Amino acid sequence: MSTRKTAFTEPAKKSLGQHFLVDRGIIASIVRAVDPKPGDRLVEIGPGQGAITFPLLDVHHELTVIEFDRDLIFPLTEAARAHGTLEILHRDVLDVDFTALANEGVIRLVGNLPYNLSSPILFHALDHAPAITDMTFMLQKEVVDRMAAEPGSKVYGRLSVMLQAYCDVIPQFDVPPAAFRPPPKVDSAVVRLVPRDPATIGIDDRDLFARVVRDAFGQRRKTLRNALSQVCDAAMIEAAGVRPDARAEQLPVADFVRLSNRIGAT
Ligand code: SAM
Numbered sequence: 244m245s246t247r248k249t250a251f252t253e254p255a256k257k258s259l260g261q262h263f264l265v266d267r268g269i270i271a272s273i274v275r276a277v278d279p280k281p282g283d284r285l286v287e288i289g290p291g292q293g294a295i296t297f298p299l300l301d302v303h304h305e306l307t308v309i310e311f312d313r314d315l316i317f318p319l320t321e322a323a324r325a326h327g328t329l330e331i332l333h334r335d336v337l338d339v340d341f342t343a344l345a346n347e348g349v350i351r352l353v354g355n356l357p358y359n360l361s362s363p364i365l366f367h368a369l370d371h372a373p374a375i376t377d378m379t380f381m382l383q384k385e386v387v388d389r390m391a392a393e394p395g396s397k398v399y400g401r402l403s404v405m406l407q408a409y410c411d412v413i414p415q416f417d418v419p420p421a422a423f424r425p426p427p428k429v430d431s432a433v434v435r436l437v438p439r440d441p442a443t444i445g446i447d448d449r450d451l452f453a454r455v456v457r458d459a460f461g462q463r464r465k466t467l468r469n470a471l472s473q474v475c476d477a478a479m480i481e482a483a484g485v486r487p488d489a490r491a492e493q494l495p496v497a498d499f500v501r502l503s504n505r506i507g508a509t
Contacts, residue, residue, distance in 0.1 A: 249321045251292040253314045255425055260357025261312070264294040264381075266422035271298070276415050276433060277353055277379050279303040286344065288336050288354030288364065291315065293322055295355060300327035307344070309336045337363055341371035349374055355381040358427065362386070362402065365436075369409050372438035379415075379435050387414050387432040394495050401460040405453065407496045409444060410436040445500050452503040459491035459499070466490060475506045 255261035264270055273295055279285055279302060290296040290308040292315065300306050304327040310316060316333050323329035332339065337360070344350060352375055356364055361382050368378060382390075385398075391412045392399040406412055415433040420426035446452045451474075459470050468477045468487035477487035483505035485498050494502075 249318055251315070251318045251322075253312075256312060259312055260289075260359045261291060262355075262358075262423040262425060262427045263291050264355055264422060265424050266418075269418050269422045270294055272416060273353075273355075273379065273381070273433060274298050274302060276435060277351070279351075283376075284345070284348060284350045286341075286350045286352050288352060289357055290319060290331075291355070293319055295353065296329070297322065297326045299353065300329060304328060306330070307332065307350075309334055309339055311335050336360075337367050341368065342374040345371075345374035349376045351376045352378040352380070354379075358383050358386075358429075365390075365402075365406065368436075369405065369438075372409050373441055375438050377435060377437045378410075379433065381418065381431055381433050383427075384417055384430040384432040387434045390434060390436075394493055396492075399492050400463065401456055404456045404460075404496050404499055406436065408446060408452070408500060410438050412436055445504070447504045448507045451507050452500065455503040455506065456491075456499055459494070463491055467494070475502075479506060479509065 255263060277299065279299065285299060285303055285306050287296055287306060287308045290310050296306060296308055300323065306327065307330040309332045310319065311334065313333060316331055319329065319331055341350060352368060368375060389398045389400060389402045390406050391414050392403045413435040415435055418431040418433065420430065455471065455474060458474055459467060462470050466488045467480055467485065467490065470491060471480065480487040480502065483502040485494065485502050
């Protein structure tokens, strides 16, 4: 006889960032925000106990999920039977090649992400942006605020520039701790990311762009002349049409693109 548990009996695991959504209204709003269309290839990161998975399956009938917690795999398999066709990848999402998963097509990502891994997951998804139509993610509200921040804002930083360079960042709605079991200590928010057409991004060298942005915000109180001293001099910054005495937090995304392209062109 099988000893595998068919029900979701395990307590939430803090180490895996498990905060399960229980608010039906919020779950319905997420499904509406995703708005699956026939033929969409939906991939959910971290299905947990299926709070979003099963309502999505009910409207879309087919879904791939990526879940790291082995204790959830069998109960998910069992519970999914009543809802639709669920493909479960028992993997660490950071090891999943989204481009290969898209199989020369495109995928749409969805997820109430483990908050301890949200930045690595976002950067991992950016690496595969051409294979991704859009992403609808639940994150800490503070992270969504940083992702969508504009130059001059206190929270405008590396995450804002890196994400906005490659995607449209569209905050959707806020979610209070009471929507989850167990409740997280922080407010959450749902955000939609739509990768830009690669032809319009204009970044010549992605690694150099990432380095320039990282160095510029590494010491955000420093002028660009000082913060970027390892990659270029003041003359180069001026040649890109940027003031060397400006600070990273004042610089629009387009200026970072121009600056890194200028540095790369020498
Ligand atoms: N989607 C469910 C919900 O909304 O109730 C669960 C969300 S919970 C915040 C995050 C989920 O991500 C958990 O199921 C957790 O086990 C899973 N997870 C954590 N780290 C992961 C990883 N590296 N790869 C894949 N899944 C992971």
